Amino acid sequence: KAGVTQTPRYLIKTRGQQVTLSCSPISGHRSVSWYQQTPGQGLQFLFEYFSETQRNKGNFPGRFSGRQFSNSRSEMNVSTLELGDSALYLCASSWAGSYNEQFFGPGTRLTVL
Amino acid sequence: QKEVEQDPGPLSVPEGAIVSLNCTYSNSAFQYFMWYRQYSRKGPELLMYTYSSGNKEDGRFTAQVDKSSKYISLFIRDSQPSDSATYLCAMSHPNNNAGNMLTFGGGTRLMVKP
Numbered sequence: 001k002a003g004v005t006q007t008p009r010y011l012i013k014t015r016g017q018q019v020t021l022s023c024s025p026i027s028g029h030r031s032v033s034w035y036q037q038t039p040g041q042g043l044q045f046l047f048e049y050f051s052e053t054q055r056n057k058g059n060f061p062g063r064f065s066g067r068q069f070s071n072s073r074s075e076m077n078v079s080t081l082e083l084g085d086s087a088l089y090l091c092a093s094s095w096a097g098s099y100n101e102q103f104f105g106p107g108t109r110l111t112v113l
Numbered sequence: 114q115k116e117v118e119q120d121p122g123p124l125s126v127p128e129g130a131i132v133s134l135n136c137t138y139s140n141s142a143f144q145y146f147m148w149y150r151q152y153s154r155k156g157p158e159l160l161m162y163t164y165s166s167g168n169k170e171d172g173r174f175t176a177q178v179d180k181s182s183k184y185i186s187l188f189i190r191d192s193q194p195s196d197s198a199t200y201l202c203a204m205s206h207p208n209n210n211a212g213n214m215l216t217f218g219g220g221t222r223l224m225v226k227p
Contacts (some may be wrong), residue, residue: 004156031213043157043201043217056214090156094213101147102213104156 004093004105012111025072025093032074037088049074062074086112106107116140116163119202119218136202136218143204146178148187151199155179192225
């Protein structure tokens with residue numbers, strides 16, 4: 001069974017630009033969550049989507065947004081990039097119900113210059 | 114104060130040693146506990162998942178949960194150089210809109226020397 005895939009794996013952007021990251025969950029998984037990982041703050045929850053609806057949201061500004069498609073694939077968007085947005089962005093998928101095990105993808109490393 | 118505290122290490126042990134990794138948490142609502150292993154420049158890999166107090170064993174790994182003390186541990190027996198990685202504890206609770214939001218510890222970097 002294929003794991004969680006994320007594209008692109010690496011991105012370099014400049015301040016003020018926007019970026020879209022993509023995540024394809026494990027086949028059959030309907031929940032997709034996004035996390036930001038930085039050396040200073042560690043892994044922090046961004047948001048979770050289930051059946052194309054945002055089910056939970058972390059404490060991030062509105063510049064961070066996401067969506068989920070009918071095939072469970074998800075995208076997240078960051079607008080007006082700031083230097084502090086440089087991070088590893090991780091996507092995790094889980095089956096359907098609550099409190100399931102989450103399986104992570106390899107991440108997208110975003111560098112903002 | 115962070116909801117989940119984890120000693121950052123690094124923790125250096127000789128090959129074959131028993132490793133103990135620990136997390137404490139402050140939110141008594143946490144009910145589901147996970148341990149992830151993360152190699153450099155990779156995504157976290159799920160090692161253990163448990164939701165009850167007590168021990169759960171899987172091969173060389175044992176997860177221990179003590180909800181009364183708000184303390185969880187991961188034990189690695191017969192540690193191998195390939196176990197060298199960052200270990201992250203994570204937990205979730207039923208209050209968050211029936212979803213899958215995880216709260217992570219900061220991670221402990223483990224080095225197993227041959």
